[in-house]
Amino acid sequence: MATTVREVLPAPATRSRSVSAWTLRRRPAMEETGRIQSEPWGARRTPVRCLTAALFGATRRIHRLKLRSSFEVQPIEGKGLGVVAMRNISQGEMILEDQPMLAIPCKDLDRLTDRDVEEMVKALPQQKQDFFWKLFDAEIFGDKRSAKSRVLTNSYPVEDASGHECFGVFNSIARFNHSCVPNVHNSWDIETQSETLYASRDIFEGQELCTSYLKPKDLYRSSQERRQLLQRLKFRCNCEACSLTGEDAVRSDQRRKELQSLTRQLEESDTTVRPSERAALLQLVEQAIGLIDADFRKNPALKCRVYSAGFELAAELADLEMASKLAKAALEEILLVEGSTSPRTMMLQQCVDLCG
Numbered sequence: 001m002a003t004t005v006r007e008v009l010p011a012p013a014t015r016s017r018s019v020s021a022w023t024l025r026r027r028p029a030m031e032e033t034g035r036i037q038s039e040p041w042g043a044r045r046t047p048v049r050c051l052t053a054a055l056f057g058a059t060r061r062i063h064r065l066k067l068r069s070s071f072e073v074q075p076i077e078g079k080g081l082g083v084v085a086m087r088n089i090s091q092g093e094m095i096l097e098d099q100p101m102l103a104i105p106c107k108d109l110d111r112l113t114d115r116d117v118e119e120m121v122k123a124l125p126q127q128k129q130d131f132f133w134k135l136f137d138a139e140i141f142g143d144k145r146s147a148k149s150r151v152l153t154n155s156y157p158v159e160d161a162s163g164h165e166c167f168g169v170f171n172s173i174a175r176f177n178h179s180c181v182p183n184v185h186n187s188w189d190i191e192t193q194s195e196t197l198y199a200s201r202d203i204f205e206g207q208e209l210c211t212s213y214l215k216p217k218d219l220y221r222s223s224q225e226r227r228q229l230l231q232r233l234k235f236r237c238n239c240e241a242c243s244l245t246g247e248d249a250v251r252s253d254q255r256r257k258e259l260q261s262l263t264r265q266l267e268e269s270d271t272t273v274r275p276s277e278r279a280a281l282l283q284l285v286e287q288a289i290g291l292i293d294a295d296f297r298k299n300p301a302l303k304c305r306v307y308s309a310g311f312e313l314a315a316e317l318a319d320l321e322m323a324s325k326l327a328k329a330a331l332e333e334i335l336l337v338e339g340s341t342s343p344r345t346m347m348l349q350q351c352v353d354l355c356g
């Protein structure tokens with residue numbers, strides 16, 4: 001039976017609406033325009049606004065200059081090409097910000113032929129076409145290379161400006177390999193229509209930079225279950241967690257199973273085991289954070305999820321003090337890996353402000 005797109009890559013939670021455009025409506029990147037971007041919402045530019053925009057543009061340029069020297073694409077044993085740190089990178093440093101060269105609505109890829117996708121690629125500027133055809137192809141639909149398979153091999157979930165979920169193909173980001181203990185966090189900003197990558201822990205010169213191709217809840221599965229999920233992308237993961245053996249492998253699986261159960265208790269409103277009082281909630285949150293520190297080496301995005309779920313529960317328990325503490329903790333973590341302007345950061349900032 002032919003593999004369908006949905007079977008291959010789990011699409012993000014569905015919010016289907018009709019689709020009119022294949023490529024994202026997006027602001028031109030600064031490298032393309034060679035000048036500071038104007039404010040997308042077209043606000044009137046007072047002198048203060050002009051100065052802010054100029055400073056914003058200048059800091060982004062400096063950021064980009066610094067980013068250029070932080071990594072390099074190199075061959076990695078057993079993984080094809082990959083991305084390697086060229087200097088020490090601190091936790092919370094932005095590694096990359098990029099806009100997709102192609103974004104194909106998830107719900108449409110199944111019915112598109114290879115020829116359709118090839119036509120979409122042909123519509124890109126020549127340089128981007130060349131990038132696309134140089135990307136790795138995992139031959140997801142059998143033993144042949146194809147444009148669709150290339151999209152699935154390399155894409156990250158993004159949303160176009162109208163909120164349609166798409167497979168986003170990025171030139172630079174496509175070279176990052178997967179790890180079940182990722183040291184890089186990627187996130188999509190619908191406002192700026194760009195993907196940002198931040199270091200989720202300190203990374204040393206020479207180490208490989210890896211994102212996670214799995215959803216957070218799937219990272220909490222056992223190594224065997226993760227292997228099955230990744231097999232759909234036609235590779236056997238040889239990351240540090242999947243390469244563990246003996247007692248270490250058993251312990252890692254146990255920790256992830258426990259995390260799975262704890263996050264269910266925190267996140268699923270219909271479970272009967274949801275903590276119903278402050279002490280139980282606190283214990284659950286602390287346990288989950290300890291396990292993340294142990295098995296994911298302090299992954300801030302996963303910790304933010306735990307604190308956020310705890311915040312929601314504290315609000316349900318009408319415990320304002322606890323809600324405030326947990327919202328602050330969630331904000332602190334997400335600031336590290338998504339910066340101050342991501343939608344999630346801004347939402348959490350509002351929660352913190354609300355709690356006072």
Ligand SMILES: C[S@@+](CC[C@H](N)C(=O)[O-])C[C@H]1O[C@@H](n2cnc3c(N)ncnc32)[C@H](O)[C@@H]1O
Pocket residue numbers: 078079080081082135136138153154155174175176177178179233234235236237238239
């Ligand atoms: C998006 S590409 C990543 C870049 C790719 N290695 C290249 O050469 O361009 C995804 C492919 O990289 C390889 N890969 C990524 N993560 C891996 C891992 N943890 N273990 C083994 N292979 C991996 C697999 O072949 C996978 O299909």
